Amino acid sequence: MSGMAVSTSRSRRTRGLPAEVTSFVGRRRELAEIRSLLSRSRLVTLTGVGGVGKTRLACRIATEVGRAFPDGVWFADLGSLDDPELLPQALADVLRLHEEGGRACVDRLAEHLSGKKALVILDNCEHLLHDCAVLTEELLACAPELRVIATSRQPLHIGGERTLAVLPLPLPEAGGRPMSVDALAQVDAVRLFVERAEAVLPDFAVTEANRDAVERICRRLDGIPLAIELAAVRLRALSVRQLLERLDDRFRLLASGTRAATPRHRTLRALVDWSYELCTEPERLLWARVSVFFGGLDLDAAEAVCSGDGIAREDVVDLVSGLVEKSVLLRDEAPPGVRYRLLETIRQYGRDRLAESGEQDALRRRHSDYYRELAGQARAHLFTGAQVEWLARLRLDHANLRGALASCFEHGGPEGARAGLETAADLLYHWKTSRHVREGRRWLDRGLLAVDEPGELRARALWVDAWLALMQGDDAVAVPMLGESRRIGERLGLDRVLAYVTLFSGMASLYQGDSGPAIKMFEEALASHRAAHDEVGEVVALTRLCLAYSFEGDSARAVACGQEALEICEARGEVWHKAYALMALGIEVWRQGDSARAAAMVKQGLRFNGALDDWFGVGICLEVLAWMASGDGDHERAARLFGALSGIWQAVGTQLSVFGHLTRYHDESVTRTRDALGDPAYRVSAAQGARLTLDEALAYAVEEPASVPEAERAYEPAPSPLTRRETEISRLVAEGLSNKEIAARLVIAQRTAEGHIEHILGKLGFHSRAQIAVWVAEQGRAGDGFASGWRGVPPEA
Structure with missing residues (x-):
């Protein structure tokens, strides 16, 4: 498998995971341990102090086990x-489920996931603990x-849950034997500090001169990854010794505060306090103000x-x-440009400062107004x-739009x-x-x-709400x-409002x-x-007229309306309405017998x-392409498209019935396809289509090359970087054999x-034999027991 194929496959398996930069x-x-827990339990909760790396750990394990x-x-x-x-x-949005009128969101989630072998990561549950527990238990x-x-600062406390306390990174053994500089640099907490320091100072290294200060910094920070990373950045302006001295000051200051918090919580708070005080006054003010945003900005x-009252816009x-x-x-990095975000711990700290x-x-008002x-x-x-x-910008700012609406009301x-x-x-x-x-x-x-x-x-909001309801x-x-x-x-004599009311009343009728009335x-x-x-x-009116005239058999008017709609869209460079106009005109061209031209138009709209991520429009276009395939005698393709549509409509949360007059074409095409293939063959082809992901269904519909569907791809362990002899020796290391015993077993020096x-x-990339043993155990679980064990042994509920 090529590198590109692996990347595409993994991106489709792991939707939305933050990239490791x-x-x-x-x-x-x-x-x-998480692999082992996942093989025995269906819910694993990673607990620990903020900044300890729960999210990063969850994402890494998800990437590694994605093939399962x-x-x-x-x-x-x-x-x-x-x-x-x-x-x-929020979970439905992640799963790319469209809303469905009259049905509770939890019911739709349960139905969508009921037959799927999937892994869901719920990150940062602590502030919604009860609700996360109830939803998880139901699903x-x-x-x-x-x-x-x-991931949460405390367990969800529901049946079958297994928890793993994510501890800080290992530190050099206190009071242990003196370590060499090289060995010290391989201890995880120190290694993290060194790697992040190298990003600031490329020549940074642990030396005999700074080793004691580096070790003490990592100890003072309790091995908490977020604390270490924030501290390492300060080496841009401070020496290691100066950094250590300022950390000491912060911890002494914290000692006069509350004793109710755990030591790690006090340490992290001290670090954030210290980071805050290292900022200039304008930076502190901006930190507090950007905490009003949700998700990013x-x-x-x-x-x-954030500008004004102490911060000039140009600054x-x-x-x-x-x-x-x-x-x-x-x-x-985002397609429209660079965006910024606060870690939740940092954001909450900023909000406290903003309140003060x-x-x-x-x-809050400025945010809502913006x-x-x-x-x-x-x-x-x-x-x-x-x-x-x-539209892409609005999608990126959906959390901010939601927050602004909540603030308004x-x-x-x-x-x-x-x-x-x-x-x-x-x-x-x-x-x-x-x-x-x-949600709208x-x-x-x-x-x-x-x-x-x-x-x-109110009049405009009513017809807007009505259009969404009709969808x-x-x-x-x-x-x-x-x-x-x-x-x-x-x-009130609102002509534009009355025009839209008439338009959508026609839709309801159609x-x-x-x-006729429509x-x-x-x-x-x-x-x-x-x-x-x-x-x-x-x-919109021309597109609906194109569909209605076509349905009535008035081809000349249907084509005229469809072409006029396209001309208006093309003159303005607009594509969303153009996609629907292409679909409507394509139906009429197909009815006239030019299926090749019609399919090209519908594929362009698709x-x-x-x-635009408009899966309602995707579903309509797939429907039309299925009808065309059936009419052309390509019944296997038609059956696969109909199978894919079952998943599309479920994800969208609606049905073709919202275009009620088009269901005739659907019913006729399904009957023709089923009769041509026979019921068993139809079910097989439809099932193949139903296994396609949304992206794969889209690629199949426009007849572009796509990778093998995930549902048909067998679990394949990642290739080992070791040679056959090295693999053999690694297994002997895992058995606990010494170098001498390995040499004797293999008859080598x-x-x-x-x-x-x-x-x-x-x-x-290891530094100990114990790590080799763990890796060998992981490879065994991934290739044999891990994936196959889930299929054959029911885990605990």
């Missing part, structure tokens, strides 16, 4: 989630092949929200750089060539509620394209309850909202199969949108949908055996 030091014992989970490894960072009610939805009860790794957001970039240098802010400053309310304006800007750029970039009073409702309505296309339809409806419903004034804002097939809720929006629009409403809406110069409304062992240590 620095070396992973030590933890081989813990990794081996054909349905994927999924990482859910709960650190920025403050509302326990949103916990199920494990419904999904017998599911396994969960949780970019430079524009930092400048807009923000230098202050951000200073906090990055001090490892307070972490720098992440008395600026918390003001910063993201309210951002949502408005995104709406303004909706129908432009910048659409894709804006919880702390803003009546004006805040109006701002929240306006923001939720402006985010219409964010809710539609980022699998947050149900939740915010809109909340705002409509708080803002009962029958004005333009989920919830006509019973959508139609009354459209009625109220119409009444407000008529009373979904029910009433194409066409009249679409035509009326089109005329109104043209009069108002609203191109978005024009394109690529747009996939790039003792020096030869010693040379082989040195090569083994070098290749594996």
Whole structure:
């Protein structure tokens, strides 16, 4: 298998795992123990003090065991989630599940995971401990092949849970025999300090002159990885001796504080206090202010929200750089540009400082105002060539948008509620394209309850909410909202509102199969949108007219409407509406018998949908391609696409029935395909399609090369870096044989055996025979007992 294939396979198995941008030091014992615990239990909780490395350890083990989970490894960072009610939805977002009208999120999670062999990591559970415990217990009860790794400062305390206390990194043995400089540098805590120091000072090394100070620093920091990494950065400005002296000062200061906290908690707090005091006053102020963000931020957001009252806007970039240098802010690469985030421990510290400053309310308002304006800007750029970039930016800032909405409704009073409702309505296309339809409806419903004034804002929010409800097939809720929006629009003379109400009323009618009344409403809406110069409304109306005319057999009008919609989109560089127009026009071209041209159009739309992460649009396009394959006699392909659609619609949280008039094509094509293949062969092909991941289904539909589906890929242990002779010797080391005994067993010179062992240590990056023994045990579990044991021996619940 090529390196590229391995990378692609692993990325599909391990969705959302934070990339390792620095070396992973030590933890081989813990990794081996977690493997063992996972083979015996379905829930493993990693506990320990903040900054001890629980998240990094969970991600590393997930990467190593990913092949044992054909349905994927999924990482859910709960650190920025403050509302326990949103916990199920946060996990659904990670699993890429669309909301489904009328169904509880927990039920959808349980159904989705019930037949899957997957690993879910719930990271930073401590602030949502009870809710995480309840959700985990419910999912494990419904999904017998599911396994969960949780990281928390305390166990979840549910049945079948196995815990591993993640301790600080090993330190040199206190009072032990003196160690050489080389041996000291291989002790895990010291090795981490050295490697992070080398990132700051490339020539740094442990020497006879600094060895005592390095060892004392690591001891003072109790071997806590976060503490060590923060300290090592300070070598940019301080000598090792100066660093040690300042650590001593901090710990003495802490000794006068509370004795209730554990020593490790006191040490970490002391380190964060000390890091804070090493910052300049403007850096401290910025640290406190950026803690108001959720999940991350970019430079524009930092400048807009955090400047003023002591920080000049033009100074923000230098202050951000200073906090990055001090490892307070972490720098992440993202497609739109560089973003920054705070570790949760650092963020909570900053929030405490912000509360002490008395600026918390003001910063909360600035944050909400910024993201309210951002949502408005995104709406303004909706129908432009910048659409894709804006939608991607909103996805990256989803946690901030959620936090801003919560702040509006919880702390803003009546004006805040109006701002929240306006923001939720402006985010219409964010809710539609980022699998947050149900959450969008939740915010809109909340705002409509708080803002009962029958004005333009309420009227617009009502039709926005109604469109989201229609996407989920919830006509019973959508139609009354459209009625109220119409009444407000008529009373106030809101022509644009009335145009959208008419448009979506036509959709509701068409979904029910009433194409005649729907066409009249679409035509009326089109005329109104043209009069108002609203191109978005024009394109939506034209696309729906294309579908309706096609359904009625009026090919000339269908083609004219579809082509006009495409021309408007192309003139503006817009792609989301263009994808749907291509799908609608493709259906009509297919009905006329030109299946090759029709398929090309639908595939182009499908690529747009996939790039925008719009899996509702992906599902519609896959449906149409399945119908075309069936009509062309490629029944095996059609059956596979229909099988893939079962998973797509489940993930989206809706069904084709929301396009009610199109179900006729679906039913006819399924019947034709099943009759042509025979029921057994149809079921086999459909099952093959159902095993495709969403990405694989997309690649298969557009007929682009894709790697072997995860569901069909057998577990393969990673290739060993050792030669056959070195592997043989490593096993003898694991049996406890000495160099002399190994030489006698293999009939080789003792020096030869010693040379082989040195090569083994070098290749594996180890420094002791015990590490070789652990590695051999891990390889045995990975190749034999680990994966096969899960299949044959039911673990504890």
